[in-house]
Amino acid sequence: DGGITQSPKYLFRKEGQNVTLSCEQNLNHDAMYWYRQDPGQGLRLIYYSQIVNDFQKGDIAEGYSVSREKKESFPLTVTSAQKNPTAFYLCASSASRTYGYTFGSGTRLTVV
């Protein structure tokens, strides 16, 4: 079955470390997105990519980086510059001709 997979489900980071969250989709979707969700909050857009080798900053890009070398993959790196990285991270994808997003199951990142 087609879908979007995020890994790992839980991730722990020490202060000062960079960590990378994986997002892979086999839906043949052109666009991919990363969102951050804090407890009791909505979704805030970090980065998005409409096409391979191209991506744009969202509303809260500071302290994060992404790459889009393959259509199927859109990894997110949480750098040490992100001062409050503890959150639930969601990846999504969409086809160019449709409007809805398909979401992954999320990665919960905790700073220890």
Add this chain to the structure above:
Amino acid sequence: GESVGLHLPTLSVQEGDNSIINCAYSNSASDYFIWYKQESGKGPQFIIDIRSNMDKRQGQRVTVLLNKTVKHLSLQIAATQPGDSAVYFCAEKVPGANSKLTFGKGITLSVRP
């Protein structure tokens, strides 16, 4: 600020009753709206969508109503079940090739047994 908002942060309903979740949007140019359901610790799941050329759309136990005059969107869930307990998000999209969904903050639906 976000252009999509929800009137109430929480909603508690009795099992078997109908639920109505409301959403206000501010961009009159939005032409597509979607409702997502998010269970605890999971990613949002598509429930139902509607385009601006429609007023109402029905799915299985769910109905979305769109009132463009007052820029209001609602999700109706018939015969609410315990499995409906979740956070519900509305989202809107304006026309354009690179346009993205804008999400509301979400409302928690709690179903009492």
